[in-house]
Amino acid sequence: MAASVGRHLSVRLKRAQEPIALGAVGATLIVAALLPFVFLVVNLVRAPAEVSAGLALLGSREPWFVFLRSVASALVVALASVLVGVPLGLLLGSTDVRGRKAALVLHAFPMFLPPFLLALGWFYLFGRSGLWGGSEQTSDALFSLGGSVAVEALAFAPVVTSLMALALQGIDPSLVEAARVAARPGHVATRILLPLAWPAAALGAFVVFALSLSELGVPMFLRVRSYTAAVFARLGAVQYAPGEALVLTLPMLLISVALLVLERRLIGPGSFSVLGLRSAEKTVLPLGKWRPLATIIAWTGALATLLPFVGLAWRARTGFAALRDWIGTGPQNSIIPAAIAATLLTGIAVVVGRAIALRRPGATALDALTVLAFVTPAAVLGVGLIEVWNRPATQPIYGTLAIIVIGFVARYAVLPTRTFALAVARASAHFEESAAVEGAWFLRRLVRIVVPLHARAIVAAWLLAFVFCLRDLETTILFYPAGNAPLTVRIITLEANGPEPVVAALALVHASIVAAALVLGALAFRPRKAS
Amino acid sequence: MTTPISVERLAFRRGTQDILSEVSLSIDAAEVVALLGPSGSGKSTLLRMVLGLVAPDRGLVRLDGEVVSADGRILRPPEERGLAIVFQDLALWPHLTVRGNLAFGLAAKHLPADDQNEQISRVLQRVSLQGKQDRYPANLSGGERQRVAIARALVLEPRALLLDEPLSNLDVPLKHELLSLLKEILRERRVTTVYVTHDLREGMQLAKRFAVLEAGRISQAGTLDELLASPATAFVRALREDLDRGRAGTSV
Numbered sequence: 169m170a171a172s173v174g175r176h177l178s179v180r181l182k183r184a185q186e187p188i189a190l191g192a193v194g195a196t197l198i199v200a201a202l203l204p205f206v207f208l209v210v211n212l213v214r215a216p217a218e219v220s221a222g223l224a225l226l227g228s229r230e231p232w233f234v235f236l237r238s239v240a241s242a243l244v245v246a247l248a249s250v251l252v253g254v255p256l257g258l259l260l261g262s263t264d265v266r267g268r269k270a271a272l273v274l275h276a277f278p279m280f281l282p283p284f285l286l287a288l289g290w291f292y293l294f295g296r297s298g299l300w301g302g303s304e305q306t307s308d309a310l311f312s313l314g315g316s317v318a319v320e321a322l323a324f325a326p327v328v329t330s331l332m333a334l335a336l337q338g339i340d341p342s343l344v345e346a347a348r349v350a351a352r353p354g355h356v357a358t359r360i361l362l363p364l365a366w367p368a369a370a371l372g373a374f375v376v377f378a379l380s381l382s383e384l385g386v387p388m389f390l391r392v393r394s395y396t397a398a399v400f401a402r403l404g405a406v407q408y409a410p411g412e413a414l415v416l417t418l419p420m421l422l423i424s425v426a427l428l429v430l431e432r433r434l435i436g437p438g439s440f441s442v443l444g445l446r447s448a449e450k451t452v453l454p455l456g457k458w459r460p461l462a463t464i465i466a467w468t469g470a471l472a473t474l475l476p477f478v479g480l481a482w483r484a485r486t487g488f489a490a491l492r493d494w495i496g497t498g499p500q501n502s503i504i505p506a507a508i509a510a511t512l513l514t515g516i517a518v519v520v521g522r523a524i525a526l527r528r529p530g531a532t533a534l535d536a537l538t539v540l541a542f543v544t545p546a547a548v549l550g551v552g553l554i555e556v557w558n559r560p561a562t563q564p565i566y567g568t569l570a571i572i573v574i575g576f577v578a579r580y581a582v583l584p585t586r587t588f589a590l591a592v593a594r595a596s597a598h599f600e601e602s603a604a605v606e607g608a609w610f611l612r613r614l615v616r617i618v619v620p621l622h623a624r625a626i627v628a629a630w631l632l633a634f635v636f637c638l639r640d641l642e643t644t645i646l647f648y649p650a651g652n653a654p655l656t657v658r659i660i661t662l663e664a665n666g667p668e669p670v671v672a673a674l675a676l677v678h679a680s681i682v683a684a685a686l687v688l689g690a691l692a693f694r695p696r697k698a699s
Numbered sequence: 700m701t702t703p704i705s706v707e708r709l710a711f712r713r714g715t716q717d718i719l720s721e722v723s724l725s726i727d728a729a730e731v732v733a734l735l736g737p738s739g740s741g742k743s744t745l746l747r748m749v750l751g752l753v754a755p756d757r758g759l760v761r762l763d764g765e766v767v768s769a770d771g772r773i774l775r776p777p778e779e780r781g782l783a784i785v786f787q788d789l790a791l792w793p794h795l796t797v798r799g800n801l802a803f804g805l806a807a808k809h810l811p812a813d814d815q816n817e818q819i820s821r822v823l824q825r826v827s828l829q830g831k832q833d834r835y836p837a838n839l840s841g842g843e844r845q846r847v848a849i850a851r852a853l854v855l856e857p858r859a860l861l862l863d864e865p866l867s868n869l870d871v872p873l874k875h876e877l878l879s880l881l882k883e884i885l886r887e888r889r890v891t892t893v894y895v896t897h898d899l900r901e902g903m904q905l906a907k908r909f910a911v912l913e914a915g916r917i918s919q920a921g922t923l924d925e926l927l928a929s930p931a932t933a934f935v936r937a938l939r940e941d942l943d944r945g946r947a948g949t950s951v
Contacts, residue, residue: 340788340790342786342787342788342789342790343790343792345747345750345752345777345784345786345790346784346786346790346792346851347792347803348750348752348776348777348778349750349752349777349778349780349782349783349784349804350778350783350803350804350807350855351778351803351804351807352776352778352807355806355807359803359806360792360803363794363795364792364793364794451752454773454776456776
């Protein structure tokens with residue numbers, strides 16, 4: 169009798185493996201990403217005195233002016249990124265431009281760095297004492313709203329380029345070849361490739377808009393007033409007014425919800441690109457006599473995004489000697505939380521990403537939550553995280569690097585999750601179904617089939633999460649524990665009052681860490697040689 | 700009279716693997732040739748060379764006597780070859796309606812809109828798809844999609860039609876129905892056709908002449924009787940045995 173009950177319980181437990189796993193991962197995401205929103209809303213509703221003061225602030229024109237200007241400049245950045253990224257993605261992703269893979273890798277690299285490092289590089293090129301500048305005009309142009317928009321557009325254009333190139337490479341070659349038989353490459357590009365890849369361009373524009381609206385470092389460095397900076401300023405020592413900061417997040421919260429609705433309506437299902445039987449093969453459009461010109465245009469566009477490194481390298485010449493005195497614990501404060509968060513995020517991605525691809529109950533809600541947390545300006549999420557965790561009982565978390573890990577898990581879950589969901593959606597469902605038919609329960613299928621089958625996607629998901637956590641400034645700057653500033657925070661703090669060559673050298677150290685991570689990832693992706 | 704399609708001593712290598720070696724084949728005007736061969740034998744690569752999507756490392760491709768590809772170079776790009784293809788996966792553009800799929804090639808030829816509409820209507824009627832022109836591929840049945848792919852190829856009035864295992868994923872009744880349709884259309888239009896398949900019985904429905912491609916080489920070519928009378932390889936023997944079994948099954 170007892171044995172029978174035990175067997176019965178064991179079977180029930182095995183059947184519940186999948187909902188339990190999804191529930192546990194969902195609970196983690198809810199604690200990390202949803203609670204901050206709940207606390208924000210609850211505290212706004214409670215409306216203590218300081219919130220009332222903040223509401224009075226929203227009654228004046230000033231914050232709305234800055235808010236609308238920030239939204240408008242984010243829109244312009246997104247539009248400019250699309251104008252640069254779509255043609256470049258088309259050239260590098262689907263034509264026979266010479267050295268297109270190398271050009272794409274070089275062009276894409278800056279998107280894994282905090283944009284303010286690139287702003288520093290542009291400053292060392294075109295600032296008053298810059299390598300190629302030295303005039304008031306170039307400096308004034310850089311330190312303006314236009315300069316800020318241009319720097320961000322060049323920093324974020326690789327997001328659109330890369331998404332376009334990936335989408336184009338994922339299109340079934342038969343669709344392209346069927347068109348090539350009947351039409352010239354230009355007609356094929358405009359009538360077949362671009363319409364098929366438009367969800368990628370739309371996703372790119374959407375991501376760039378969200379990143380630009382969250383961007384703190386570039387407007388702060390270029391002395392341009394932005395709404396995110398206004399929220400941040402109210403959490404600093406000089407202008408400390410957390411109630412006002414809380415209320416100022418309200419318009420941005422509305423933008424987040426609008427972005428979420430837009431993503432659900434327009435992009436969500438389309439981000440899984442058009443695949444067919446021959447998706448593993450690649451096909452390129454021959455440019456014929458236009459190939460040399462297209463090669464020059466593509467490489468010029470690709471290298472333009474790398475120009476800031478010339479400025480950084482030039483300014484850093486004398487900075488490396490003093491690096492040891494200034495670097496502190498910045499690198500480990502960046503790498504350790506980023507690695508822990510990336511590992512947690514990859515685990516979440518395997519469970520949630522698979523569930524999204526297989527349309528499991530509850531997965532859509534979790535997907536929406538991760539999108540919401542990513543598109544929400546970091547200042548809003550940061551204020552929410554402070555509301556949740558800054559209390560005596562949770563000081564062991566809030567006072568240590570653990571809060572940074574939580575912040576990363578909240579903000580970046582969408583990136584590895586969507587990466588893994590895409591990989592699962594592209595593979596045949598029969599792999600896992602066959603294992604189920606042979607009696608494997610969820611966890612066994614996950615460990616023995618799903619994980620080995622998608623090992624490369626798991627590496628990609630980890631790497632993407634890791635580099636995005638490394639590049640983060642705008643979330644962590646709000647609540648990093650005292651004495652444990654990550655490298656990005658350390659660089660922007662030193663930029664205000666430290667020696668320029670050292671700041672430039674630190675920026676290059678940061679870029680080198682990211683480059684090393686990407687090279688290690690690329691080595692993991694090397695095609696396997698047949699034995 | 701010139702030969703619509705001929706390939707001479709074609710060779711193509713990918714890495715260390717020979718995909719095609721010394722492949723020569725001619726197809727006469729209005730002739731239907733079935734290209735048989737096991738998976739991975741190079742059939743699709745040969746078609747893609749004829750289409751101009753891949754350049755041969757060595758050898759020539761001629762269309763109506765004109766050299767269009769030679770020794771690593773594509774001399775005439777695909778869109779200028781006047782050929783049409785139906786792929787195994789059909790490759791219907793999912794973002795275009797049935798009409799959009801058919802109009803794509805006509806628009807690329809700058810045909811006036813009225814002429815486009817007239818040609819599209821005529822071809823859709825021929826494949827019994829009138830009234831479906833505003834549907835997207837996702838909203839069609841498997842058989843209807845197959846008909847759209849055939850219509851898309853025919854609407855261009857190509858000088859030759861290449862069919863790359865277009866019926867391999869269909870159930871038997873649908874396959875028979877579409878084979879009958881194809882047979883009628885090819886007879887009516889007298890269009891030069893290469894029909895790629897690994898199924899001899901399917902090829903027999905449409906073709907009088909057969910070429911067998913194995914490991915990148917033409918191992919045997921001729922009429923059905925010639926193939927069955929003296930099979931040159933184990934693959935052709937297996938085809939004959941399969942055919943014999945089928946006939947025995949039918950007679951029972």
